[in-house]
Amino acid sequence: xxxxxxxxxxxxxxxxxxxxxxxxxxxxxxxxxxxxxxxxxxxxxxxxxxxxxxxxxxxxxxxxxxxxxxxxxxxxxxxxxxxxxxxxxxxxxxxxxxxxxxxxxxxxxxxxxxxxxxxxxxxxxxxxxxxxxxxxxxxxxxxxxxxxxxxxxxxxxxxxxxxxxxxxxxxxxxxxxxxxxxxxxxxxxxxxxxxxxxxxxxxxxxxxxxxxxxxxxxxxxxxxxxxxxxxxxxxxxxxxxxxxxxxxxxxxxxxxxxxxxxxxxxxxxxxxxxxxxxxxxxxxxxxxxxxxxxxxxxxxxxxxxxxxxxxxxxxxxxxxxxxxxxxxxxxxxxxxxxxxxxxxxxxxxxxxxxxxx
Amino acid sequence: xxxxxxxxxxxxxxxxxxxxxxxxxxxxxxxxxxxxxxxxxxxxxxxxxxxxxxxxxxxxxxxxxxxxxxxxxxxxxxxxxxxxxxxxxxxxxxxxxxxxxxxxxxxxxxxxxxxxxxxxxxxxxxxxxxxxxxxxxxxxxxxxxxxxxxxxxxxxxxxxxxxxxxxxxxxxxxxxxxxxxxxxxxxxxxxxxxxxxxxxxxxxxxxxxxxxxxxxxxxxxxxxxxxxxxxxxxxxxxxxxxxxxxxxxxxxxxxxxxxxxxxxxxxxxxxxxxxxxxxxxxxxxxxxxxxxxxxx
Ligand SMILES: Nc1ncnc2c1ncn2[C@@H]1O[C@H](COP(=O)(O)OP(=O)(O)OP(=O)(O)O)[C@@H](O)[C@H]1O
Ligand SMILES: [Mg+2]
Numbered sequence: 190x191x192x193x194x195x196x197x198x199x200x201x202x203x204x205x206x207x208x209x210x211x212x213x214x215x216x217x218x219x220x221x222x223x224x225x226x227x228x229x230x231x232x233x234x235x236x237x238x239x240x241x242x243x244x245x246x247x248x249x250x251x252x253x254x255x256x257x258x259x260x261x262x263x264x265x266x267x268x269x270x271x272x273x274x275x276x277x278x279x280x281x282x283x284x285x286x287x288x289x290x291x292x293x294x295x296x297x298x299x300x301x302x303x304x305x306x307x308x309x310x311x312x313x314x315x316x317x318x319x320x321x322x323x324x325x326x327x328x329x330x331x332x333x334x335x336x337x338x339x340x341x342x343x344x345x346x347x348x349x350x351x352x353x354x355x356x357x358x359x360x361x362x363x364x365x366x367x368x369x370x371x372x373x374x375x376x377x378x379x380x381x382x383x384x385x386x387x388x389x390x391x392x393x394x395x396x397x398x399x400x401x402x403x404x405x406x407x408x409x410x411x412x413x414x415x416x417x418x419x420x421x422x423x424x425x426x427x428x429x430x431x432x433x434x435x436x437x438x439x440x441x442x443x444x445x446x447x448x449x450x451x452x453x454x455x456x457x458x459x460x461x462x463x464x465x466x467x468x469x470x471x472x473x474x475x476x477x478x479x480x481x482x483x484x485x486x487x488x489x490x491x492x493x494x495x496x497x498x499x500x501x502x503x504x505x506x507x508x509x510x511x512x513x514x515x516x517x518x519x520x521x522x523x524x525x526x527x528x529x530x531x532x533x534x535x536x537x538x539x540x541x542x543x544x545x546x
Numbered sequence: 547x548x549x550x551x552x553x554x555x556x557x558x559x560x561x562x563x564x565x566x567x568x569x570x571x572x573x574x575x576x577x578x579x580x581x582x583x584x585x586x587x588x589x590x591x592x593x594x595x596x597x598x599x600x601x602x603x604x605x606x607x608x609x610x611x612x613x614x615x616x617x618x619x620x621x622x623x624x625x626x627x628x629x630x631x632x633x634x635x636x637x638x639x640x641x642x643x644x645x646x647x648x649x650x651x652x653x654x655x656x657x658x659x660x661x662x663x664x665x666x667x668x669x670x671x672x673x674x675x676x677x678x679x680x681x682x683x684x685x686x687x688x689x690x691x692x693x694x695x696x697x698x699x700x701x702x703x704x705x706x707x708x709x710x711x712x713x714x715x716x717x718x719x720x721x722x723x724x725x726x727x728x729x730x731x732x733x734x735x736x737x738x739x740x741x742x743x744x745x746x747x748x749x750x751x752x753x754x755x756x757x758x759x760x761x762x763x764x765x766x767x768x769x770x771x772x773x774x775x776x777x778x779x780x781x782x783x784x785x786x787x788x789x790x791x792x793x794x795x796x797x798x799x800x801x802x803x804x805x806x807x808x809x810x811x812x813x814x815x816x817x818x819x820x821x822x823x824x825x826x827x828x829x830x831x832x833x834x835x836x837x838x839x840x841x842x
Contacts, residue, residue, distance in 0.1 A: 241741050261744040268745045274738035278760045287756070288746035335746070 199246035225396035417543035464540030627777035638724025671786030731765035
């Protein structure tokens with residue numbers, strides 16, 4: 190087991206910079222999730238940690254030892270590749286046992302490990318098949334198996350669940366988390382699924398366009414997004430964002446868009462006339478069919494009951510918003526709906542820089 | 547659909563025969579006909595004195611089986627093919643592995659590699675004949691000065707080394723062919739499994755043994771098959787360099803067929819020996835395809 194430290198790491202392909210001076214500290218035994226939209230450089234960063242991509246600038250340290258020039262085979266890592274990278278001419282069993290075969294593990298341990306992994310991954314019936322005889326999801330699980338039979342210093346996962354069905358995905362998520370809690374192996378896990386990130390991570394690192402936008406525990410990121418991008422990327426349905434102007438009414442400030450006045454927290458130090466992004470998560474509205482003190486009125490567009498809660502998509506003036514309520518209220522498209530923002534959970538972002546105020 | 551005029555209607559993909567006709571007729575004229583003609587010829591007994599031929603179907607074939615020179619030639623052919631093939635395969639794969647790089651200059655090296663292939667085999671034979679020459683040949687003289695060879699036993703003039711002398715010329719000319727095929731295979735290998743293997747802790751040698759070789763097996767088998775068939779038909783180098791000599795030390799089957807044809811003008815028996823070569827190639831190739839499960 191070892192810690193992974195990344196300092197001022199840069200990557201360029203020719204003239205194209207894909208990673209910009211990244212800094213990241215993964216403590217020994219932590220589960221860190223890299224989260225970001227497609228093409229933001231997650232795989233590139235992971236592959237650099239693995240030693241599969243050369244380093245353009247900066248350092249990668251395992252346990253404070255610089256490993257920039259250490260070959261992948263000597264880094265003692267296990268990795269699940271985004272494209273599986275299975276050995277096409279080997280059976281599932283041989284794929285999983287390959288690393289053990291290389292370091293001359295005895296046959297008994299090898300079989301035990303493979304059987305253990307295949308039962309976790311539900312691959313028992315497929316052990317003697319070739320990769321080409323498997324479905325995408327099964328192949329992905331073989332790739333997973335190949336990693337978990339190892340006893341590495343660091344686990345690297347590149348979207349290991351992306352091809353599984355919803356049920357299997359939840360199940361595997363739990364298995365991975367359970368595995369990590371037992372083995373306590375430092376793990377870097379790439380995903381673009383924010384639910385996966387929230388549920389599994391000790392620490393989430395949100396990336397965009399080759400930059401780290403924010404890192405912290407899932408809750409820190411959820412509660413205090415640094416900027417508009419992180420705010421909208423985390424949470425589902427995502428945070429409502431409205432571009433407003435700050436105005437002074439009856440001694441109190443409010444954020445105004447069209448004719449609608451959104452109340453502002455009293456402690457915010459805003460200037461009248463300032464342009465801001467007013468952000469509030471759907472679950473931080475109090476929803477009611479009756480007008481309340483300071484409530485905002487909108488028109489219901491779509492109602493989506495999910496069971497425990499109901500998602501209401503509505504229009505205020507020409508802006509679409511989403512609100513979530515756990516109350517069972519009768520709403521039909523076209524009805525008027527009254528929202529009261531929970532002032533403790535309003536997020537304000539600068540109109541120009543999009544950074545949190 | 548409107549009916550097209552008759553000749554055009556025959557030229558659609560629904561009627562394969564017109565399309566197959568050109569290549570089929572070429573095959574029949576240049577492939578099948580000579581074989582059948584040889585077969586027909588092999589059924590005649592030639593009287594060298596009268597120069598008359600008489601229909602005696604089993605005469606030449608019986609002679610073939612009892613002809614010691616044929617069995618010698620079979621053995622020499624196999625030895626030649628086996629040694630030359632092994633050398634070409636090992637060298638070809640090694641050179642291909644070295645040249646399989648995206649670094650600057652390797653493209654040029656790959657192109658240079660093909661040069662021996664464009665030299666006509668007879669010219670290659672001449673070239674090596676000169677290099678083996680015991681008075682001024684560069685190869686012979688180098689070996690003399692290294693003490694590996696003495697001028698009293700010239701390479702091509704000594705029974706034990708003559709076959710090797712011919713094999714070297716063949717290897718020089720045809721290793722590039724192996725390199726080309728192997729390079730095509732190596733360059734087409736996916737990168738991902740190799741990355742996975744290095745993560746799994748494989749050294750580059752282990753990756754070669756456990757990934758490259760199995761992934762290349764089909765291409766290697768195909769290359770061995772193509773080169774092997776070609777080697778069984780070896781004629782030009784032997785003809786130019788040793789003319790089967792000294793004695794019959796380098797007399798391969800086709801060389802023997804040539805001798806029978808050109809020197810004794812026994813056309814029916816020459817055809818029989820040539821057909822025997824064909825049969826040998828067919829049997830060996832089929833066995834190879836069976837044993838190594840070669841798929842096209
Ligand atoms: N070999 C390469 N040459 C040039 N550009 C590359 C190369 N590999 C990746 N890139 C670029 O680097 C950027 C980051 O790619 P990367 O694969 O790390 O994205 P990602 O975050 O893993 O995306 P996804 O979620 O789709 O897998 C992309 O813009 C991509 O186009
Ligand atoms: Mg990726």
